[in-house]
Amino acid sequence: WAKPVVIKFSHVVAENTPKGQMANKFKDLVAERLGGKVVVEVYPNSQLFGDNKVLEAMLLGDVQMAAPSLSKFERYTKKVALYDLPFLFEDMAAVDKFQSSKEGQDMLAAMKKKGLVGLGYLHNGLKQLSSSKPLKVPADVAGLKFRIMSSDVLAAQFKAVKATPLKKPFSEVFTLLQTRAIDGQENTWSNIYSKKFFEVQPYITESNHGLLDYMVVTSAEFWMDLSDELRVEVKKALDEAILFGNKVAADKAKTDKQKIIDSKRSQILELTPEERAQWVEVMKPVWKKFEHEIGKELIDAAYNANN
Amino acid sequence: MFLRVLSQVEEALISLLLIATTLLVFLDVVMRFGFNTGFMWTQELTLHMSAWFVLFGTSYGIKVGSHIGVDAFVKLFPRGMRRLITCVACILSLCYCGLILYGSWIYLAKMKKIGIELEDLPIPTWLAHGMLLVGFSFISIRILLLLWQVVIDEADGFRHVDEAKESMEIVEELKEEEVTP
Amino acid sequence: MTTAALFILLFGCMLIGMPIALALGLSSITTILFFSSDSLASIALKLFEALSEHYTLLAIPFFILSSAFLSTGGVAKRIIRFALSLVGHIRGGLAMASVMACMIFAAVSGSSPATVAAIGSIVIVGMVRAGYPESFAAGVITNAGTLGILIPPSIVMLVYAAATEVSAARMFMAGFIPGLMMGGILMLAIYIAARIKKLPAMPWMGFGEVLAAGSSAFGGLMLIIIVLGSIYGGVASPTEAAAVSAVYAFLVSIFGYRDVGPLKEVAWRNQGEGVASAVLRNCARSIQAIPRCLNDPDVRKIILDASKVSIMLLFIIANAMLFAHVLTTERIPHHLAELIIGWGLSPWMFLIVVNLLLLMAGNFMEPSAILLIMAPILFPIAVKLGIDPIHLGIIMVVNMEIGMLTPPVGLNLFVTAGITGNSIGWVIRACLPWLMLLLIFLIIITYIPQVSLFLPEFLDKLHGYQ
Ligand code: NA
Ligand code: NA
Numbered sequence: 037w038a039k040p041v042v043i044k045f046s047h048v049v050a051e052n053t054p055k056g057q058m059a060n061k062f063k064d065l066v067a068e069r070l071g072g073k074v075v076v077e078v079y080p081n082s083q084l085f086g087d088n089k090v091l092e093a094m095l096l097g098d099v100q101m102a103a104p105s106l107s108k109f110e111r112y113t114k115k116v117a118l119y120d121l122p123f124l125f126e127d128m129a130a131v132d133k134f135q136s137s138k139e140g141q142d143m144l145a146a147m148k149k150k151g152l153v154g155l156g157y158l159h160n161g162l163k164q165l166s167s168s169k170p171l172k173v174p175a176d177v178a179g180l181k182f183r184i185m186s187s188d189v190l191a192a193q194f195k196a197v198k199a200t201p202l203k204k205p206f207s208e209v210f211t212l213l214q215t216r217a218i219d220g221q222e223n224t225w226s227n228i229y230s231k232k233f234f235e236v237q238p239y240i241t242e243s244n245h246g247l248l249d250y251m252v253v254t255s256a257e258f259w260m261d262l263s264d265e266l267r268v269e270v271k272k273a274l275d276e277a278i279l280f281g282n283k284v285a286a287d288k289a290k291t292d293k294q295k296i297i298d299s300k301r302s303q304i305l306e307l308t309p310e311e312r313a314q315w316v317e318v319m320k321p322v323w324k325k326f327e328h329e330i331g332k333e334l335i336d337a338a339y340n341a342n343n
Numbered sequence: 344m345f346l347r348v349l350s351q352v353e354e355a356l357i358s359l360l361l362i363a364t365t366l367l368v369f370l371d372v373v374m375r376f377g378f379n380t381g382f383m384w385t386q387e388l389t390l391h392m393s394a395w396f397v398l399f400g401t402s403y404g405i406k407v408g409s410h411i412g413v414d415a416f417v418k419l420f421p422r423g424m425r426r427l428i429t430c431v432a433c434i435l436s437l438c439y440c441g442l443i444l445y446g447s448w449i450y451l452a453k454m455k456k457i458g459i460e461l462e463d464l465p466i467p468t469w470l471a472h473g474m475l476l477v478g479f480s481f482i483s484i485r486i487l488l489l490l491w492q493v494v495i496d497e498a499d500g501f502r503h504v505d506e507a508k509e510s511m512e513i514v515e516e517l518k519e520e521e522v523t524p
Numbered sequence: 525m526t527t528a529a530l531f532i533l534l535f536g537c538m539l540i541g542m543p544i545a546l547a548l549g550l551s552s553i554t555t556i557l558f559f560s561s562d563s564l565a566s567i568a569l570k571l572f573e574a575l576s577e578h579y580t581l582l583a584i585p586f587f588i589l590s591s592a593f594l595s596t597g598g599v600a601k602r603i604i605r606f607a608l609s610l611v612g613h614i615r616g617g618l619a620m621a622s623v624m625a626c627m628i629f630a631a632v633s634g635s636s637p638a639t640v641a642a643i644g645s646i647v648i649v650g651m652v653r654a655g656y657p658e659s660f661a662a663g664v665i666t667n668a669g670t671l672g673i674l675i676p677p678s679i680v681m682l683v684y685a686a687a688t689e690v691s692a693a694r695m696f697m698a699g700f701i702p703g704l705m706m707g708g709i710l711m712l713a714i715y716i717a718a719r720i721k722k723l724p725a726m727p728w729m730g731f732g733e734v735l736a737a738g739s740s741a742f743g744g745l746m747l748i749i750i751v752l753g754s755i756y757g758g759v760a761s762p763t764e765a766a767a768v769s770a771v772y773a774f775l776v777s778i779f780g781y782r783d784v785g786p787l788k789e790v791a792w793r794n795q796g797e798g799v800a801s802a803v804l805r806n807c808a809r810s811i812q813a814i815p816r817c818l819n820d821p822d823v824r825k826i827i828l829d830a831s832k833v834s835i836m837l838l839f840i841i842a843n844a845m846l847f848a849h850v851l852t853t854e855r856i857p858h859h860l861a862e863l864i865i866g867w868g869l870s871p872w873m874f875l876i877v878v879n880l881l882l883l884m885a886g887n888f889m890e891p892s893a894i895l896l897i898m899a900p901i902l903f904p905i906a907v908k909l910g911i912d913p914i915h916l917g918i919i920m921v922v923n924m925e926i927g928m929l930t931p932p933v934g935l936n937l938f939v940t941a942g943i944t945g946n947s948i949g950w951v952i953r954a955c956l957p958w959l960m961l962l963l964i965f966l967i968i969i970t971y972i973p974q975v976s977l978f979l980p981e982f983l984d985k986l987h988g989y990q
Contacts, residue, residue, distance in 0.1 A: 081689070083852045083900070088462065089573045095453055098566035111459045150457050179379060186462045191383055202381045203463065205579045208761045211693050217375065217759055358827045361834065365586055368767035372760055386579065393582055394575035397842065400835035401545075409832040410543035410839070411890060415932040417541040432540045439550040442557070443571065446564030453565065472572050500541050 041262065043076045043270075045101040046084040046093075053230065054288055055103055055250060056080050058158060058281025065273040074270060076101075094255045095151050103158055103250040107187040113146045114329040118338060120189035121326070122245050122319040126342045128159065128286065131247060134341035139334055144251070153259050155252045155271065156278045160224045161289040162244040166237040166302070167220030168213075172311055174198075174318045180219040183209050190222075192322045193246070197315075206231075213237055224248050226285065229292035234302040241305045245315065252278065353403055360396040364389050384463040391461075391471055398478030405485040408502025417500055425499045432501065433490040440483040447475035526559045526854050534847070535888070544890055544933075545836075548843035552850040562853055567846065574845035579763055580686045581841065584634070584679050585834035586766035590747070590773035591633035592830035595642035596822070598783030599744035599776075603628045604646055606734075606741040611711075613728035616718025618654050619664050620711045622647040626668035627707040630675040632747045632769070634682070636928050637935040640669030645943050655724050658944060659954035660717070666940040666951065667958035668710055670925035673891070675703030677751055677769075680924050682762065683841060683892040684917045687848075687899040692762045693755050697980040698914045699921065705975065706965050713961055743776040756983065779810055784822040786813040837892060844893035848900050857901040864905055871909045875919065875970050878902055882920060886927020890935075894927070895920060911973075918976040922966050929955050929962070 043066070045059050056078075063076040085093050087108055093099045109116040118124070125131045134140045135157045144154030165171055167180065178198040184190040186203055194201040204212055212218045214236040221233065222245070228234050252274065259267065296302055307315070323335060367389045374381050404410050417425050454469040461471055492498035530551055537547035549571075556562050594600065607621040607628065614620060625643045633639055644665040651661035673680040676696035685692035717723070738745075747769055754765040778785035790809055793802045817823045851857055869877065881902075885894045898920070906916045928936040931952060940951045969975055 077855070079852065084849070085570070086573060086577050088577055089569060092450075092454065092468075092569055093566050095457065096450060096563055096565045096569065098562045111462060112457075150459070181375065181379065181381070186383070186387075200380050201383065202375070203383050203386050204761075205386070207689055207691070208579070211691060211761060215757060215759060217761075354824075354828055357831045357835070358824065361585060361589065361827060361831050364582070365589060365767050365770050368582070368586070368764055369771045372764045372768055376759070389582060390576045390579065393585065393838070394572060396585070396831070397575055397835050397838045400831060401839050404832060404835050404839070405543070407832065409836050410545060411836060411933070411935075412541055412543040412547070413538050413888070413932050414541050416539045428540050432537075432542045435537060435540075435550055436542055436546045439546055439553060442553050442564055443549070443568055446566075446568035449563070449565040450568045475568055475572055501543055 040073055040075045041266065043074060043100040044079065044084065044098070045076055046079045046090050046099045047103055048082040048087050048090075049080065051078075051080050054160065054226070054281050054285035055158060057284050058277050059103070061280045062274055062277035065277055066270065069273060070266070070269055074266060091152065091253070094253070097255065097257065100258050101155075101252065101254050103252045105160075105185065106247075106249050106251055107185050107190070109147065109152075109251060109253075110187060112150045112152060114326075115143055115146050115331065115334065116251075117187070117189045117326050118143075118330045118334055119247050119249055120187050120193075121323050121330075121335070121338075122189075122193045123316045124323075124335070124338055125162075125247055127244070128162065130341045131159070131249070134338045137337065137341065139337040143334075147253075148256055151256050152253050153256045155254055155274055158250040158252055158278050159282045159285045160248040160250065161226060161285055163222045163224055163246040163248055164228065165220060165222050165241040165243050165245065166213075166228055166233055167239050167241070168216055168237060169219065170239045170303070170305055171220075171241045171243075172305060172307065173314050177220075181217075183212065183218050183221040189322065189326055190246075192325055193319055196319050196322050209233070210236065222246065224289065225293040225296070226288045229296055234296045234299065237302055239305060240296070240302050241307065243307060243312075243315065245319070357396065357400045357403060360392055360399070364392045364396065367392070387461060387463040391464075395474045398474045399481070401478060402481035402485045405482060405489070405501070410501070412501055414500055422499055426493050426496065429493050429498075429500045430490060433486050433493065436486050437483060437490075440479045440486065444476065444479045444483070447472075447479065451476065526555060527851075527856050529559065530555045530847075530850060530854075530856075538888065544893065545840040545843045548840065548847045548893060552843070552846045555850050555854075560850075560853055567849075570849050571842055571846055574842040574849075575838065578686045579761075580682050580692050581838070583677070583682050583692075583763040583766035584837060584841075585830070586763070586770045587634035587677050587679060588638075588834045588837075589827070589830040590766070590770040591635065591638045591642070592826045592833075593770070593773035593777045594629075594632055594744060594747070595638060596777070596784055596826055598781050599632075599741070600625070600629060600642040601646060602737070602741040602781075603744055604643065606737040606745075608726070609729055609733045609737040612726040614715065614718075615725045616714045616723045617725050618647070618651050619656060619661065619714045619718070619723070622651065622661075622665055623668040623707055623710045623714065626665065626671055627675060627703065628745070628748070630671040630673075630703065632677075632744065632751065632773075633672055634677045634679040634766075636670045636672035636925065637939045639672035640666060640936050640939045641943070644669060644940060648940075648943055654726075658946075659950070660721075660723075662940050662944050662946070662951060663954040663956070663958045664710065664714060666929060666936045666955050667962060668707070669936050669939070670928050670962070671703055671707060673928075674699050674706060674918075674921055674925060676700060676755075677762065677766065678921065679837070680891050680895060680921050681917065683895045684899060684920060687896050688903050688913060688917070690913045690917060694914055694980050695917050696752070696755055696762065697983060698918050698976045701979050702918060702922070702965075702969055702975055705968075706962070709961055709965060710958070713958075743780045746776070747772060778817060778823065779813070784826070786816040786820045786823075788822070837890075840890055841892050841896065844896040847893075848896050851897070852900060857904065860901055861905045861908075865908060869909075871911055872971065874905065874909055875911070878906075878916075878919065879923060879966065879970060882923035883926060883930075886923055887930045888933055889927075890933065891924035891927060894924065912977060914980060915973040915976050919966075919970050922962075922969050926959065926962055926966065929959050 047055055047059055049055050059078045063078050066074050066076045087104045090099055090102045106116045106119045171177055174197040181200045181202055182194050183204045184201045191201045202218060209221060297304060367385055371381060371385045417428055451469045459468050461468055533551035533554055534547055537550055553567055556567060604625045607624040611617050611620045626639055629639050629643050648661045648665055652658050676699050681695040682692055685695050750772055751765050751769050754760045755762055782788055928934055937948055937951050941948050
């Protein structure tokens with residue numbers, strides 16, 4: 037009677053978020069199919085480790101799975117900077133198409149040398165710009181201070197429109213927005229809703245300018261130590277859980293957007309094709325800057341997924 | 344003489360880390376309001392400096408007895424017994440430092456092998472977190488010194504912060520001037 | 525089993541006199557070694573994470589630094605003079621003024637012992653000289669000093685915010701009314717006691733004195749506006765406000781009040797000096813003084829003292845986080861939550877359990893460590909029972925206030941014992957009647973959530989949310 041394999045799944049959000057629901061679904065599926073052989077323990081709300089340290093803990097063998105946002109992997113491979121490029125994907129269908137392509141799947145294995153194996157992509161959604169001022173054209177952003185996650189691409193993206201990118205802890209963003217210490221931020225509909233940013237940001241521009249996605253990741257050592265049979269089964273359960281999580285995320289993006297509209301707290305601005313073209317024009321040069329780090333073929337492949 | 348210089352360097356480094364951290368956060372605010380700009384790297388740097396400040400400063404705290412603890416129980420015993428208990432406490436503390444040092448070594452070695460840098464600063468992780476080794480080595484040395492003092496009967500416990508005594512200093516200072524009421 | 529081992533180890537280590545931080549660390553690491561498959565490497569990683577990933581906690585050394593400048597810089601004396609000019613003429617006025625001074629000092633300082641030390645070291649002697657019984661004076665101040673962590677800014681609230689990810693700014697708002705209320709209760713009790721005991725009053729010194737004292741204390745009072753204004757007004761995060769307040773406190777005590785530092789004894793205007801030459805001389809001296817601060821013994825001592833206290837606290841906090849991490853990896857909060865929810869407690873019964881647990885823990889531990897250990901256990905249950913996280917936070921803070929007054933680890937007791945030169949036992953007896961008030965106050969806070977929640981919700985309404 038062997039002891040069951042324990043998978044500690046550590047994440048930083050609440051259990052009712054798409055990521056939290058995906059993790060719990062994975063736990064349930066594994067319990068149902070591999071009960072006794074594999075046990076998944078989910079630790080939500082940064083209980084175990086924060087996003088900055090969870091990958092290090094994984095390399096030390098004390099966490100087996102996590103799903104940080106893609107920009108958290110930039111320390112391990114510059115290639116993931118691809119996903120931060122502005123206006124690369126037109127919609128989530130293009131994202132799905134690229135991620136399931138050979139190039140997209142190869143990227144999951146890009147960190148193998150550093151000891152990490154990607155198991156799949158989990159969506160949050162496309163990012164919108166929220167601000168204390170109405171933003172229609174790039175010139176509207178000039179001189180404003182925007183909160184971003186730590187990423188060279190995102191910093192370059194805001195510098196391209198002459199805004200000031202600032203790094204602020206997620207927990208303080210609400211207060212800083214409320215008090216106008218910073219002018220705006222970029223996020224998905226579901227984050228803007230759940231973190232109540234819409235209550236303190238009078239304008240949201242539906243820009244769909246970038247992607248916020250997560251990578252479900254494990255350590256190469258743990259993954260290779262699993263028996264072939266278990267690895268296949270676990271991967272299957274995970275794939276199903278991710279599909280489920282992505283559906284939750286897609287639904288949530290829709291309903292949360294509607295809730296924000298209904299609240300009337302925030303005015304939602306849509307861009308005309310001409311206005312959107314202006315944004316693309318000023319932000320797209322950012323691609324060039326990171327071309328040598330990401331690889332031109334990869335950028336092309338991702339861009340071609342739009343057709 | 345050498346020891347005095349060493350101790351002054353230690354105090355200066357601790358103070359400088361605190362000053363630098365404070366000023367860096369202050370600068371961040373000034374830049375944001377005065378110049379409508381800011382830096383991406385200040386947050387990571389201040390957080391690391393505060394970590395270095397604590398790890399480097401803890402051993403100094405043991406030397407000057409500024410860590411709080413409970414000595415009510417130990418004080419119930421005669422001095423000989425008290426020294427024995429303190430020896431045990433020192434040895435246990437050394438175990439703690441040893442285990443952390445061992446864990447840090449493995450952790451830092453792993454980070455060095457993988458070769459990742461911090462998020463915003465181009466500093467290797469193992470180097471930025473190397474203060475774990477420095478800090479806990481210094482703490483171990485201080486505890487060893489304390490253990491020695493206890494063995495040769497020059498001390499009988501961790502000198503826990505004597506807030507009482509520190510407050511008395513304020514009172515002494517104030518005695519010179521007449522109090523308002 | 526694991527839980528028992530963890531706590532027995534912790535108390536064992538503390539009893540034999542190990543510093544609390546080391547006791548927390550050793551008990552966590554030993555438990556990991558014996559009961560868990562986690563590696564020592566990830567423990568080291570967790571310790572570093574605890575020290576380097578909490579921006580909110582960065583405010584702690586800054587607030588300590590700023591109150592270090594203020595308590596040695598003569599600001600405390602000016603605050604006391606101001607409070608006296610306001611309420612000194614009422615019966616028992618000196619004691620009431622002392623409480624008021626504690627409240628004002630609490631609004632610039634984040635810690636309770638610092639408040640007792642700064643105000644108590646001046647007023648206890650003063651009260652005794654004015655004919656108050658020493659135990660009365662000591663009891664009042666030791667209790668009023670606990671307001672240091674209830675009236676914002678507060679180190680304990682920062683720790684709670686870091687442990688539970690609620691907004692530190694909201695916690696600060698929530699502590700404001702309870703703080704004023706507790707101060708009010710203390711002052712009322714003093715007034716009644718003063719009537720019964722026929723305690724002395726001081727002559728009314730007139731509005732002139734109120735104005736004079738107020739403007740003399742203005743430099744210190746400004747700090748309240750800077751800290752609270754920048755947080756509520758939304759200029760800065762608590763951490764940034766703390767850094768600004770530290771820099772301000774340095775400037776006002778060295779260059780404004782000149783009680784310490786290189787400009788000590790330099791007059792703003794010498795006798796017979798013209799205005800222009802005085803301005804010039806002051807500018808020149810101030811510029812000259814900036815580099816001299818680096819080597820000034822007063823300044824260096826203040827910074828080093830603040831460093832010592834900060835390091836002590838932050839090292840405890842880091843090790844307490846390690847302890848909480850062990851609890852989490854062993855799923856102890858998870859199991860306890862299931863157990864307690866299984867009892868089917870209603871919220872009010874749960875809050876009794878919370879208070880009893882915290883009061884017990886408050887006897888033995890440093891407040892930040894208690895919060896870090898207890899918050900992960902109590903928080904999820906409270907959320908499930910529909911208790912507001914901010915309300916729970918204030919309940920915990922008030923419990924920690926009481927913990928400051930109970931042996932064997934009661935920081936305020938130590939400080940008062942030091943100031944008065946009496947034994948801890950004597951101080952405990954002196955505090956006892958006032959401690960009862962604090963317990964009644966705890967019941968009020970526990971069962972009337974609106975006391976804590978009114979201000980944050982009112983400010984929300986003011987901004988037009990919900
Ligand atoms: Na306070
Ligand atoms: Na206590």
